Amino acid sequence: MKNKILITGAAGFLGGRTAKYFASFANIEVVATSRRSDRKEELELAGCTFLPGDLVNSHFCEIITKNINIVVHCAALSAPFGSYESFFAANYLATKNLVDACLKNGVHTFIFISTPSIYFNFSDRFDVKESDPLPDKFVNNYASTKMLAEQFVLKNNKKNMRTIALRPRAIIGAEDTVIFPRVLAAYQAKRLKVIGNGKNVCDLTCVSNVIEAIKCSIQASEHAYGEAYNITDGEGINFWEAVNYTLNSLGCNPVKKRIPKSVAMLAAAIFEQRAKWSKDNKEPILTRYGIGILSNNFTLNIDKARVKLGYEPIMKTMEGIEEFIIWYKKQN
DSSP states (O other): OOEEEEEESTTSHHHHHHHHHHHTSTTEEEEEEESOOTTHHHHHHTTOEEEEOOTTSHHHHHHHTTTOSEEEEOOOOOOSSOOHHHHIIIIIIHHHHHHHHHHHHTOOEEEEEOOGGGGOOSSOEEEEOTTSOOOSSOSSHHHHHHHHHHHHHHHTOOSSSEEEEEEEOSEESTTOOSHHHHHHHHHHTTOOOEETTSOOEEOOEEHHHHHHHHHHHHHOOGGGOSOEEEEOOSSOEEHHHHHHHHHHHTTOOOOOOEEOHHHHHHHHHHHHHHHHHSSSOOOOSOOHHHHHHHHSOEEEOOHHIIIIIOOOOSSOHHHHHHHHHHHHHHHO
């Protein structure tokens, strides 16, 4: 008998890679869904059934969760800037609708892709554990609404449906549309500069390692459910060395110009204020969160995932960067 898995956010980076990975197994049937249909043909060629729609629609959620055993909820509005209403709908309401539909339709496992952005407080943080205190105020609407959604998911861990939350940090690899593409776009626009001293260390997470964590979650024992887990490659890396290695591999000059963090933060605050005053609420060129990510030390402790999920990274960070470089060259 086949396991039937629903992957949300399948037009995105993690969702697409996850859907194609599970569809490669003969004993697994994958239903992939997204608001966007631009990867429909690609996903169907990989063996997925693709159902486009919006998770904010509760009826749609009921339709796509029928006869499903496992849900991997990757869909989210992930951005450093935007209205609370849009994040609340895409991150909390969509998740609530999906969980309610799963409970109604007898789904037995629900894996929620959360975020370590909930830990971020503009200071250097090393070896952050899941049990560490959270900031008094979340850094942005993305973090606050993802935390609301995570709490709802974990609250609904029941005998008839197991729930779990994974907090992967800065996902990289082939098909990445966020981390390195944003860096490259800033470089091509001649806006990329080293923020601060350029020595900040951070965790990145190869997409293959996130998929490994999802597999471990599916196979985990009952006592592992109802909780959240940090997921990374388990090795901190100098962020700007990784950026310059990637640029060099793509035939670009390394970034050498530096700007003090205080100056960058002031500029970002001005850009954010202007964006709030504008009618379109468009993401500004600079955000304080973005500057913090580029300049702060930020690493996570993954001991809990290792012990309770049996998770162990299967790919090193530099291997994930190489995977992205090879893929990016083919696309361009």
